[in-house]
Amino acid sequence: MQYLSEFRDKRITSHLIEKIRCLVTRPWKLMEICGGQTHSLVKNGILDMLPPEIIMVHGPGCPVCVTGVKVIDEALYLAAMPDVILCSFGDMLRVPGSTSSLLEAKARGADVRILYSPLEALEIARANPGKEIVFFAVGFETTAPANALSVMQAKHLGLTNYSILSSHVLVPPAMEAILQDEETDIDGFLAAGHVCTIMGLEEYYPIVEKYRKPIVVTGFEPIDLLEGIYMCVSQLESGEYRLENQYARNVSREGNTAAIKTIRQVFAVGDRDWRGIGTIPQSGYELNESFSEFDARRKFHIAIREVFENPLCMSGLILKGLKKPVDCPCFDKSCKPEHPLGAPMVSSEGACSAYYHFTAGQTAGFEHQTNIADGEKRF
Amino acid sequence: MEKNGFKMFCPVESYSGEVILLGHGSGGTLTAKLLNDYVFSAFGNEFLDKKHDGAIFQANGRMAFSTDSYVVSPIFFPGGNIGDLAVNGTINDLAMCGAMPKYLSLSFILEEGLPIEEFTCVIQSIRQAAIEAGVSIITGDTKVVEKGKGDRIFINTSGLGEVHPAADIDVNRIKTGDRIIINGNIASHGISVMSLREGLEFETSIVSDTTNLNYLIFDLLEAFGSDVKLLRDPTRGGVSSVLNEIAGQLQTEILIDQRSLPIAEEVESACEMLGLDPLYIANEGLFICFIAEPSAEAALEFIRRDPKGKNAALIGRVGGAVGKGRVVMESRIGGKRIINSLPGEQLPRIC
CATH class of the missing domain: 3.90.650.10 (PurM-like C-terminal domain)
Structure with missing residues (x-):
C-alpha cells in the first residue's frame, strides 16, 4: 500500500531500534500523546522491541476516553427523545454513561446512527425535516474543522433541525495539566501528528520553554514512532529541549490555516471536564454566540442532575500516564470490552483497549512493559 | 435496478410493481401460486416435485449435516446476494466437515412488501449457486411476516453431504x-x-x-x-x-x-x-x-x-x-x- 507500507519496512525499523539502543545510556520516560500512537506501538509490538531503558507511557489523546460521563448522559438523554436522530462516530457507542451506553440505547429502540462525517448528518437533516438531528461532536482539534463546517453549512442552508452536542477537547492544555501534576515524571513527549497537522506547531513552543521538556511532533506508523523516539532520546541524552517535527510530511509550522479559520469562526474556547481528570481550564471548544442556535444543549434544555462514574475505573491515572492498564486491578477481570467500567477499555484509541486486544494483559502472561516505577522491563 | 452506483444483476424478466403480500404465506392459493411460479419452477427435481412435507432419500456411509441462517443487509452486494450466500455458506460448512454436499433444504422468511422482482433475483442466484455446487434443493418452506417485523428476506438452509472416505477432520x-x-x-x-x-x-x-x-x-x-x-x-x-x-x-x-x-x-x-x-x-x-x-x-x-x-x-x-x-x-x-x-x-x- 503506497504511503503506508514504506513506513512499515522491517529493515528501517530494525535500523532505528539499533540506533536508539546505541544512543540510550539511562532510563527515559516518554509519553506519546495520541491514542492512535499508543495503538500503533502496541499493535506492531514496538514496546517489546525498544531497549529496556525507554519507557513509553500513554497519554490522554483518546477523545472517546476523555469525554465526560455527563456528556454521554446528555447524548443518552437526547437519544431517548422522540423525533431525535442522534448521529455519532462509531466508537462513542460503547462508552458507558451513568447507567447505559448509546449502543444499549440503540438496542432499546433509540435512533442512533453511526457516521464517518458530520456532513452526512446534514444530509439526514435535509431528508428528515420532521426530525431533530443531533451530531455528537467529540474529538480533539482533528475533528473540530469538519464539525465546525457542518454548522456553517447548516446555517447557510437554513437547516433548523440540525444541532451539535459539542465536547471538543484540546491537546496543549491537557499537556500542561499533566506537566503540572506533582506526580508526573515524564522526560519528553511525542506530540500528536494529526492534531498538529491541523493546528501547526506554534502552541507547543511555549510549553517546551516553560517546562524545559523536549517535544517531538510524531506520526503513527512504526517508522514514524521509532524516529520520533530517536529524536526525543537524542535531545534528552544531550541535555537539550526543543520542539522538533518528525511528521514534516504532514505537519507545517502554521498548520492547516483554512481549517483553523473555520474552527475560529464557529467555536470559542472554554473550560472542559475531562473524564477521570476533572476540569481543565480553557481546554475545549463550545459553539460561539453567532452559532448558538445549533447548540443542542441550548436547544433541548438537557437536564442531567447527577452522574455516576465507576469509582473502580482508574482512567484518570491512565490518561495522565501515571498508571498502565495492567496496573489496574479491574483490567481483564471486572473490566472487559463487553462490560467496560470506563471508556479507555472500549475506545479504538483507548490504552486499556490496546492492551486488552493486543497483549491480552497479564492474564495470558504475554511479555510487555508493566513496571514503570523503576524502569524495569520484563521479558 | 441500481443502488449506490452498483448494478444488481438480475437475469429474469421484470415483475415490476408486484410485491410479497401476507397472503403469500397463508398456505392458500397465493402461496401455491408463489411456489409454482417461482420456487418449483426454479428448483424442480424428483424430490421437490412430489410436493410433500419432506423428502425421502437414500443415504450412504458417513454423513455430515449443517444448518445456517442468512440475514445479511443489504441483501444485494457487489459480487453476490443473500441467495448465493445462503447456498455457498451451508455448502462450505459441509465441505469443512470433509463432506461433498448433496441435498439442501431452503426456507424463506419474507417481509411483506418485498418486491417480487427482488425475490426472483434471489431465487435465480440460489438456483445458479446450487447448480454450480452440484446440490439439489429437496425441501423447503416459505413464511411471510408483517412489514417491519423482518428485514426484506431471511433465508435458512440446511444441508446433507457424504463425508469423503479419507477425511479425518478432528x-x-x-x-x-x-x-x-x-x-x-x-x-x-x-x-x-x-x-x-x-x-x-x-x-x-x-x-x-x-x-x-x-x-x-x-x-x-x-x-x-x-x-x-x-x-x-x-x-x-x-x-x-x-x-x-x-x-x-x-x-x-x-x-x-x-x-x-x-x-x-x-x-x-x-x-x-x-x-x-x-x-x-x-x-x-x-x-x-x-x-x-x-x-x-x-x-x-x-x-x-x-x-x-x-x-x-x-x-x-x-x-x-x-x-x-x-x-x-x-x-x-x-x-x-x-x-x-x-x-x-x-x-x-x-x-
Whole structure:
C-alpha cells in the first residue's frame, strides 16, 4: 500500500531500534500523546522491541476516553427523545454513561446512527425535516474543522433541525495539566501528528520553554514512532529541549490555516471536564454566540442532575500516564470490552483497549512493559 | 435496478410493481401460486416435485449435516446476494466437515412488501449457486411476516453431504508443528457489504468472495487424506475468531505471520481508512486448513493451482506453548502481539 507500507519496512525499523539502543545510556520516560500512537506501538509490538531503558507511557489523546460521563448522559438523554436522530462516530457507542451506553440505547429502540462525517448528518437533516438531528461532536482539534463546517453549512442552508452536542477537547492544555501534576515524571513527549497537522506547531513552543521538556511532533506508523523516539532520546541524552517535527510530511509550522479559520469562526474556547481528570481550564471548544442556535444543549434544555462514574475505573491515572492498564486491578477481570467500567477499555484509541486486544494483559502472561516505577522491563 | 452506483444483476424478466403480500404465506392459493411460479419452477427435481412435507432419500456411509441462517443487509452486494450466500455458506460448512454436499433444504422468511422482482433475483442466484455446487434443493418452506417485523428476506438452509472416505477432520488430531494454510485474500466479503451500508458508502471495486469450496476441498482430501487435520471457514468474526476458537480448544499457542496474510491492496486500504482490522472481517469463500507439516508445502502448491486458491498462503503454525490458548501474530516489523477474539461488533472509529 503506497504511503503506508514504506513506513512499515522491517529493515528501517530494525535500523532505528539499533540506533536508539546505541544512543540510550539511562532510563527515559516518554509519553506519546495520541491514542492512535499508543495503538500503533502496541499493535506492531514496538514496546517489546525498544531497549529496556525507554519507557513509553500513554497519554490522554483518546477523545472517546476523555469525554465526560455527563456528556454521554446528555447524548443518552437526547437519544431517548422522540423525533431525535442522534448521529455519532462509531466508537462513542460503547462508552458507558451513568447507567447505559448509546449502543444499549440503540438496542432499546433509540435512533442512533453511526457516521464517518458530520456532513452526512446534514444530509439526514435535509431528508428528515420532521426530525431533530443531533451530531455528537467529540474529538480533539482533528475533528473540530469538519464539525465546525457542518454548522456553517447548516446555517447557510437554513437547516433548523440540525444541532451539535459539542465536547471538543484540546491537546496543549491537557499537556500542561499533566506537566503540572506533582506526580508526573515524564522526560519528553511525542506530540500528536494529526492534531498538529491541523493546528501547526506554534502552541507547543511555549510549553517546551516553560517546562524545559523536549517535544517531538510524531506520526503513527512504526517508522514514524521509532524516529520520533530517536529524536526525543537524542535531545534528552544531550541535555537539550526543543520542539522538533518528525511528521514534516504532514505537519507545517502554521498548520492547516483554512481549517483553523473555520474552527475560529464557529467555536470559542472554554473550560472542559475531562473524564477521570476533572476540569481543565480553557481546554475545549463550545459553539460561539453567532452559532448558538445549533447548540443542542441550548436547544433541548438537557437536564442531567447527577452522574455516576465507576469509582473502580482508574482512567484518570491512565490518561495522565501515571498508571498502565495492567496496573489496574479491574483490567481483564471486572473490566472487559463487553462490560467496560470506563471508556479507555472500549475506545479504538483507548490504552486499556490496546492492551486488552493486543497483549491480552497479564492474564495470558504475554511479555510487555508493566513496571514503570523503576524502569524495569520484563521479558 | 441500481443502488449506490452498483448494478444488481438480475437475469429474469421484470415483475415490476408486484410485491410479497401476507397472503403469500397463508398456505392458500397465493402461496401455491408463489411456489409454482417461482420456487418449483426454479428448483424442480424428483424430490421437490412430489410436493410433500419432506423428502425421502437414500443415504450412504458417513454423513455430515449443517444448518445456517442468512440475514445479511443489504441483501444485494457487489459480487453476490443473500441467495448465493445462503447456498455457498451451508455448502462450505459441509465441505469443512470433509463432506461433498448433496441435498439442501431452503426456507424463506419474507417481509411483506418485498418486491417480487427482488425475490426472483434471489431465487435465480440460489438456483445458479446450487447448480454450480452440484446440490439439489429437496425441501423447503416459505413464511411471510408483517412489514417491519423482518428485514426484506431471511433465508435458512440446511444441508446433507457424504463425508469423503479419507477425511479425518478432528481438532484433537492437531499437533505442535502443524501448518496453517488459507486459500485466498482475507476480508473481501465484509468490506464489500460494508461499502454499501448507510453512512459508510464508499466507491470501490471490491467484490464479495462468496463461492463454493466443496470441489477444491474434495480434491484436497483426495490428494492429502488424513494429513488434513482440520478445515474451518472464517466467515463471521473473520480469521481471528476461527484461530482463537481452535487455540482455546487445544489450549495451545497458534503463531501467525502478518507478512504472509494475503489481502488485496484495495481491501487493506479500505480497512485502514475505516479503522477496521481485516482479521475480524467476514469471508465467504475462504477456508483455513490445519495440515501435517510434511505435506504443507505440497498442499499449498496444490491449492494454488485451483482458481479459488490462487492467492493461498501458509500463514502460520501450531506452536509448542501448551496451556496458553492464544493466537500470537508477528507484526510486519517483527514485533509480537496477541490477536484476541472480537468482543461484539467492530465499530468504525472516530479519526
